[in-house]
Amino acid sequence: MHIRRVKSRLGRPLSASSGSGVFVGYASLFGEREGTGDIVMPGAFRQSLGARGPENIRMLFQHDPAEPIGTWLELRENARGLYVVGRLDGNVQRGRELTSLLETGGLDGLSIGFRTVAASRDRATGGRRLDHVDLWEISLVTFPMLAGARVAATAPSARAAADRHFAGRAAQVPRPEREALPSLADLFRDGARQLQQGVN
Numbered sequence: 001m002h003i004r005r006v007k008s009r010l011g012r013p014l015s016a017s018s019g020s021g022v023f024v025g026y027a028s029l030f031g032e033r034e035g036t037g038d039i040v041m042p043g044a045f046r047q048s049l050g051a052r053g054p055e056n057i058r059m060l061f062q063h064d065p066a067e068p069i070g071t072w073l074e075l076r077e078n079a080r081g082l083y084v085v086g087r088l089d090g091n092v093q094r095g096r097e098l099t100s101l102l103e104t105g106g107l108d109g110l111s112i113g114f115r116t117v118a119a120s121r122d123r124a125t126g127g128r129r130l131d132h133v134d135l136w137e138i139s140l141v142t143f144p145m146l147a148g149a150r151v152a153a154t155a156p157s158a159r160a161a162a163d164r165h166f167a168g169r170a171a172q173v174p175r176p177e178r179e180a181l182p183s184l185a186d187l188f189r190d191g192a193r194q195l196q197q198g199v200n
Contacts, residue, residue: 021070021088021099027110027138029081037127045082048114048135049075058137059086061094063113069095069140084110084138098140109144113137 030042049057054072061067069092074085088102089095101107118132 021090021095022073022085023088023102024083024085025110026080027075027082027084027112030079032081033125033127037125038130039122039125039127040081040130040133042079043077044130044133045075045077045135047132049077052135057135059088060113060137060139061098062141063111063137063139065137067094068092069098072138075138082112086138102140107140107142109141111139111141111144113139 028040028045030040030044033039054075057072057075058065058068059070059072061069068089070086070088072084072086074083076083088099090099098107113136115134115136116128116130116132117134119128119130121127122129
């Protein structure tokens with residue numbers, strides 16, 4: 001699995017509200033050459049995101065599979081790169097710690113873990129042009145490699161994205177139908193009918 005690290009100035013603008021754990025940013029930038037010379041091309045994540053969806057792409061700390069720290073509410077490509085909205089899990093100790101670090105600016109890196117599916121060689125730089133990658137996970141990291149990514153949305157936008165996500169999930173949960181309670185008249189009517197049948 002390949003790892004690609006992206007610098008993202010997190011801090012307070014990434015949080016929907018103090019202690020909420022919701023943050024936004026870019027996990028990858030299109031056309032930007034990073035430390036190993038690789039360049040992620042527009043559309044590289046399209047098939048992977050369509051096949052898996054945000055719920056099946058893990059949020060980890062430092063690419064450690066033993067440290068899941070939250071869930072992705074939204075992952076999508078735009079003209080700039082891979083835009084992400086995530087929520088750190090406040091029920092996990094590491095999630096609470098990272099929420100604090102994001103808000104104070106103590107940690108500000110995003111990094112992707114993926115498998116290369118299709119790539120070509122860039123003649124000008126000699127690096128690889130990643131045309132199609134299979135995205136497995138996105139991590140919060142201490143030392144990212146690509147310095148060009150920046151905050152893409154303000155705190156209200158992060159809150160709105162989270163609200164849309166959870167509202168959609170609530171709408172999908174089936175609710176049991178309530179049966180109407182019989183009236184007193186219905187009970188007397190049924191009783192009289194049964195009594196009449198017993199006499200006959």
